[in-house]
Amino acid sequence: MKIPYPIFLKRTEDTPRWLPTVTSVGAVLLAFVISGIILAATGANPFQVYAYFYRASFGSWGAFSDVMVKAIPLILIGLGCALAFRMRLWNIGAEGQFFVGAFLASAVVMVPLVNLDTTPRWAIIALMMLLGMIGGALYGFIPGFLKARLHINEVIITLMLNYVAVLWNNYWIFGKWSEAGFQMTKTFPRNAWLPRLADYAAEIPAFSGLTLHAGIIFGLIAAVIIYLIVYRSKWGYKITLIGDNPRAARYAGIDIARNTILVFMVSGALAGLAGMTEVSGTVHRLQERISTSYGFSGVIVAWLAKLNPFAVIIVSILFGALLVASREIQPSGISFLIQGITLFLVISSDVLLRYEIKWVRPAQETAQ
Amino acid sequence: MNWIEIFRSGISTGTVLLIAAIGEILTERSGIQNLGVEGMMLVGAMAGFKIAYQTGNVWLGLLAAIAAGGLLSLAHAVVTIHFQADQTVSGLSLTFLGTGLALVLGEGLTGQVAPIIPRASVPLLSQIPYLGQVVFSDHNLLVYFGYLLVPITWYYINKTRPGLHLRAVGENPAAADTLGVNIYRTRYLYTFVGGCFAGLAGAAISVAIAPGWYSNLTVNGQGWIAVALVIFAHWNPWRAALGGYLFGVLRRFTLDLQGPRMLFGLANPFFFNTNLVFFLQMTPYLLTIIALVWGSSAARKKRIGSPAALGTAYQRGERGR
Numbered sequence: 001m002k003i004p005y006p007i008f009l010k011r012t013e014d015t016p017r018w019l020p021t022v023t024s025v026g027a028v029l030l031a032f033v034i035s036g037i038i039l040a041a042t043g044a045n046p047f048q049v050y051a052y053f054y055r056a057s058f059g060s061w062g063a064f065s066d067v068m069v070k071a072i073p074l075i076l077i078g079l080g081c082a083l084a085f086r087m088r089l090w091n092i093g094a095e096g097q098f099f100v101g102a103f104l105a106s107a108v109v110m111v112p113l114v115n116l117d118t119t120p121r122w123a124i125i126a127l128m129m130l131l132g133m134i135g136g137a138l139y140g141f142i143p144g145f146l147k148a149r150l151h152i153n154e155v156i157i158t159l160m161l162n163y164v165a166v167l168w169n170n171y172w173i174f175g176k177w178s179e180a181g182f183q184m185t186k187t188f189p190r191n192a193w194l195p196r197l198a199d200y201a202a203e204i205p206a207f208s209g210l211t212l213h214a215g216i217i218f219g220l221i222a223a224v225i226i227y228l229i230v231y232r233s234k235w236g237y238k239i240t241l242i243g244d245n246p247r248a249a250r251y252a253g254i255d256i257a258r259n260t261i262l263v264f265m266v267s268g269a270l271a272g273l274a275g276m277t278e279v280s281g282t283v284h285r286l287q288e289r290i291s292t293s294y295g296f297s298g299v300i301v302a303w304l305a306k307l308n309p310f311a312v313i314i315v316s317i318l319f320g321a322l323l324v325a326s327r328e329i330q331p332s333g334i335s336f337l338i339q340g341i342t343l344f345l346v347i348s349s350d351v352l353l354r355y356e357i358k359w360v361r362p363a364q365e366t367a368q
Numbered sequence: 369m370n371w372i373e374i375f376r377s378g379i380s381t382g383t384v385l386l387i388a389a390i391g392e393i394l395t396e397r398s399g400i401q402n403l404g405v406e407g408m409m410l411v412g413a414m415a416g417f418k419i420a421y422q423t424g425n426v427w428l429g430l431l432a433a434i435a436a437g438g439l440l441s442l443a444h445a446v447v448t449i450h451f452q453a454d455q456t457v458s459g460l461s462l463t464f465l466g467t468g469l470a471l472v473l474g475e476g477l478t479g480q481v482a483p484i485i486p487r488a489s490v491p492l493l494s495q496i497p498y499l500g501q502v503v504f505s506d507h508n509l510l511v512y513f514g515y516l517l518v519p520i521t522w523y524y525i526n527k528t529r530p531g532l533h534l535r536a537v538g539e540n541p542a543a544a545d546t547l548g549v550n551i552y553r554t555r556y557l558y559t560f561v562g563g564c565f566a567g568l569a570g571a572a573i574s575v576a577i578a579p580g581w582y583s584n585l586t587v588n589g590q591g592w593i594a595v596a597l598v599i600f601a602h603w604n605p606w607r608a609a610l611g612g613y614l615f616g617v618l619r620r621f622t623l624d625l626q627g628p629r630m631l632f633g634l635a636n637p638f639f640f641n642t643n644l645v646f647f648l649q650m651t652p653y654l655l656t657i658i659a660l661v662w663g664s665s666a667a668r669k670k671r672i673g674s675p676a677a678l679g680t681a682y683q684r685g686e687r688g689r
Contacts, residue, residue, distance in 0.1 A: 042472060090456050152664050155403060155456060156596045160653040163589055167646045175643035296464065303457060332583075333471020340407075340464030344443060347458055351451040 015353045020306050023352055027345035028304070028318070035338045049334070057321035065197065065210040069282055071313075071320030073098065073274035073291070075219035077298030078305065078312040079226045080270035086230060086307050087243040087263050093143060093158025094271040095295025096165035097136035101272025102279045103169055104135035106286040109188045110177050121191045128192065128276050129218075136272015137265040139165065144264025148257035154264075162295065173286055184287035194281035215277030219313065222270060227309040239263060271295065292323055300343045369628060374620045375502045382616025383514040384572045388594035389601065389608040390521050391565025395441075397525060397603060398558040399538040399677040402444050403459025406591025407466020408563050409570035412437040413586045414470040414477070416571025417579075421482035429482070430571050437567015438560050440466055445559040449552055452681035463591075467584055477581040485509055485576040508576040510568075514609070521605045534558060538675035541682040551682050566591065589653070596656045600663035602672045611659065618655060622648040 036046030057067050077094040084091040105128040107113060113131075114124060143157040170183075177185040194213040201208035230236040242249040242256055249256060278290050297319050305311035319339075326335035388405055395402050402408075415436035420429030444462050447453045485508040494505035525531040536544035537554045545551050574586055593615065601607035625631070626638045626645055638644050667673065 038469075038472065042475070090460075092460065146661065150661060150664055152660050153596075153599060155460075156592060156599070156660060157657055159589075159592045160596070160656045163653040164650050167650045171643055171646040174646070175641075296460075299460060300464070333468045333474075335468075336464055337468025337472055340461050340466070340468045343457070343461035343464060344447065347453040347461065348447050348451050350453060354452075 019353055023349035024304055024306065024311075024346060027349050028342055030345050031338055031342035034341050035334065038337065039334070053321070053325040056325040056327075061206075062209055063324065065212040067317060067320040067324050068212045068216060069320075070292075070323045071316040072213070072215040072219050072277050072281070073294045074298055074301050074316035074319055075313055076215075076222055076270045076274035076277070077294055078301035078316055079219075079222050079309055080267035081298050081302035082305065082307040082309060082312055083226055083230065083239070083270075084263055084267040085243075085302055087239045087259065088246075089144075089147070089260060089263055089267075090155045091140065091143070091158055091264060091267045092155050092299060093140070093161050093295070094267070094274075094298045095291060095293065096158065096162035097139045097268040097271035098275040098278070098291055098295055099162075099165040099169050100139040100275070101132035101136040102275030102286060102290055103165075103172065104272070105129070105132040105276035106177075106185060106188075106279050107131065109192045110172075110185055110286070116189050116191055119191070124192050125194060125280065128280055129273060132272045132276025133269040134272070136268040136270065136275065138268070139272070140264040140266075140268020141261060144261040147264070148260040169286065170288065173288060177286065179285075185285045188280070188284045192280055193284055194277065196281070211282070213277070213281035215281045218273060218277060219316075222273075223309040223313055230309065271298070292327075297323070297339060300339050300346075303343060304346055369624050372498065372501050374624055375617055376507075377620045378617030379503065379613055380507060380511055380577050380616065381619055382613035383511045384569050384577060384590060384612075385594050385597055385615055386514045386609050386612035387510075387517065387572060388566050388569035388591060389597040389612060390517055390605055391562040391569070392595060392598045393601070393603050393605060393608060394521065394525075394534070394558045394565070395562030396598060396678055397534050397538045397675055398555045399541060399675055399680065399682070400445070400448060400555050400559050401455045401459065401679050402441060402462070402559060402562055403456060403595060404441070404444055404462025404466060404591075405562075405566045405594050406587060406589070407463035407470075408437040408440050408566035409466075409573075409587045409591045409594075410470040410584060411440050411466045412567030412570025413574035414474040414570075414581060415567070417480075417482050417574040417581045418474065418477055420484075420575050421477065421480050424483060426483040426485055426575050429575050430485075430568065433567040433571030433575075434564045435567070437570065438564040440469075441559050441563020441566070442556075444563075445556050448681060449555050449559070452683065455679050455681075471583055474581055474583065478583065480581070482575060482579065484579045485572075488512075510572045510576050518605045518609045525605070535675075538677055541677050545682075545684065551684075555682075566594075569594070593652060593656050596660055599674070600659040602663065602667055603675065615652060615655070619652055622651050 032050065036050070039046040039049055056063060058064055077098065080094060081091055108124060108128045108131060109116065114127065116124065139161065142161060143154040146152040146157055147154045173183050173185060179186040194215055196213045197207040197210035228236075230239065238249065238254050238259060241252070242254060242259060246256060274294065275290070279286050283290055301312055301315045301319055305315045322335050322338060326332070388409060392402065392405055412433035416429040416433030418429075419432035420426045423429070440462065443465065444458050447458045448455045487506050487508050489506050490504040490512070493503075494500040496504070523531075525534060533544065533549045533554060536547070537549060537551055541551045570587060573590070574581055578586075580586075597608055597611045597615070600611050625636070625648060626642075628636055629639050630636060631638075638648060
């Protein structure tokens, strides 16, 4: 049996600038088509499902505000992943770093670390942000250290740490911090809430009921910072060099181990900040289901955005819409399905960027 | 605490990890790393349970699970072998895809009852005191399949001609190519075989060891543990078996720890504070990390490495990276 492989790939250096965008958009569209076919096969009407998706996510300002709320953690996590992936560090542990960040941020209120009645709101929020980032960074340090010093596969370590972080949070919300036996903490006092658009409804009536919170500003600032690091700083150049050609980087005297740990910690800090925005800006308490696997969606977001910080924002909004729309829809796995197919198509389409594809007939090959 | 029961059920649950890990060993020996085991196991668990439920025949269910795992792995094969995409990212997307497919196609299966794999005892051997009870009596048939699988795969990889080709493709594809081994075909084949095993491992959960479909909690991270086990096992089926059974035993042990009021003459903290159970539930994941740290440092001392070409795409006529 001979498996024919008449495709011949020729490495190409000059990729047109518009091609990455086209392939990404094409991958998303094709993913919707394929998922539609699978939906139809299970007996659902894909057109109705997608029409529902659209209404539930972009149908009104309220819905769109919900989409943006979902997009905030995706932006922060996606940026962290984009930075780590640039160095070919597979941080799949954003989920765990998110939970540890949310935990430490909640500790400010639940322990409490400061007097919640007398401390000004900005100081409480700043402390929560700081602790959230520290929590994520420390949790990112573990796989970074193991990778740098012992060359242990970071994918598996980060995944295992995800489970550990969720169980750690469960210990607190089922036990010490549980409110009246429910699997959640008490609602945080207003002092610990990130400001929301709805808070300004008295001045601007159009904002009433809109849940979008200040976390979006963190996301935008983080995107600018990551952009400056990656494209405008010496450190960013080192990161890219290590990712593209570790051997050359070593000859150039770059400390790969140190940068591995650092990048992992920055990536973790962003995920931890995402956890903080979720407890302080969205749910206002620590509870079991604060993440609808943001950590994994962040991976796809980063890849779909081709690791470009500003594209991360746009892709996050799209994925936020997918998450909002799939909250109530059955079957529940449909958003996973679309995400998985999208990622597959994106990585498959990458071949178009690196290679020119030529079809070679077997006869031709033997004639050579 | 009933130690015989702990070891018995440890071997039974360990079989799941064993089957998945051996599949992944075969895949990785050919130079392809497939991190999508979790997704393939979920699809296998769903397909196995669904077909067993619909047809009333558990063997058809197993076949469906094997086919489903294998088919899903082909997506990884095409993308990494032909399109030369990054194997880590492709494996991850396979997990997403598998999870999504399993949840969508497994809709409505929760709470249903399907036929399960029959149990059997080995005559004579099951009469051996202790050992017979633990290893040879009243296990489902897949457990015995696991016993056979380990020596067979070891022999196949190390002592047969196709096994030699497999190792050559994983260690030095360019050299294997010059000797006339078809790299693409070999890699497709073993990626597919690994997927079949992962699908079977998933069905081993849903129609044998913990019957039923509990959406993505059915597999609950065991696919990832299996991938870690491969590294811990240094790509050796015997060590994979040891690790798999050890994990199974520890898993059951931590479950049983919650039962008694007294433990080693002291008040059992897990009985009186049920929230401490969350720390017990962490143990498989923490153990995986410890096993990896231990396994990789031991491997460095003995100079055992991963297959040299693991994770790199092969392109004829292009210099290796």
